[in-house]
Amino acid sequence: MRFSPLLDQLIEALRCLPGVGPKTAQRMALQLLTRGRDNGKRLAQSLTDAMHHIGHCQQCRIFSETPVCEICSSLHRDCAVLCIVENPVDVSVIEQTSSFRGKYFVLLGHLSPLDGIGPEELGMSKLKTRMENGELQEIIIATNPTVEGEATAHYISEMARGVEVKVTRIARGVALGSELEYIDANTLAHALVGREEI
């Protein structure tokens, strides 16, 4: 059954959100109309503002409505260390650890030739320029430990070959609180190879 045209249109539009199917979209629309019209209007306004005004930081490519983001323009962060991540949310999770005080570079994806995502889409030329300007001492590659993430990491390390800069990769090994019994062989192999003296 169809509701009124505007309501059907809202339900359809809500399905663009990740993880929202027809049933959830219907529930969301009806709940907003029943007891959340002010919230709905506020959400509409926030969406409009965000979609129109949020761009990318000129330096690290993270989402930002200012030309240079807060982290890149901070004077309290170490300009000599650059951490390269795939997604903006990765910056968020690394910041939560409070154990990194350098700057970031966000690729906004990983190499995926079949999807038409090559070095240019990931801002590699911008990254290259940044590597060559002599300010960097270390690059930490923190792409995801997936096949695509590893390939992207490999590409970046190759790109850094001619440049006088230390290139590191975040450690791959066993996660804290996990049990060896349930860890996959590849991870365990990495943990053994990367063992540290205590």
Place this chain on the structure above:
Amino acid sequence: MRFSPLLDQLIEALRCLPGVGPKTAQRMALQLLTRGRDNGKRLAQSLTDAMHHIGHCQQCRIFSETPVCEICSSLHRDCAVLCIVENPVDVSVIEQTSSFRGKYFVLLGHLSPLDGIGPEELGMSKLKTRMENGELQEIIIATNPTVEGEATAHYISEMARGVEVKVTRIARGVALGSELEYIDANTLAHALVGREEI
């Protein structure tokens, strides 16, 4: 960690949607920004339209942007049978069965004195007027088979006492495809009491 102010604002605003926590809201916002700006703008527009222009049908109280909804204004439906439901979505599920051709009345909730929802909030006076205008022959009470739904059903049946109209309640019994082993005692008791001759 906080993102840019507009992005934080969008993440916060998305949390008004039912079932959306901080992590999901963050994922939604980032995905819309990364590869769904047009969808995001369309959603904002649909939300604005819906929140401002969708009201309630004057006759059945369902959501509608026209004064009288499609079902209420249809000439092909039986005006003598009125099905009373709690929520707009209930109209949708009953319509999907294709086994009801009468009209609806949507309470938009159930009696819940503690939440300040009394007969007036549920449009009982409008329902009373409708019962008394002589057009109705049968009222089917299809409120949910919960404690509140049953209480609301009881209230409506009491209200219909003085009126010349047949009042029925949807059958409570075992669901098709279920197994007796797993059915609760109350439902089974209802199924026994409401047994039908075959």
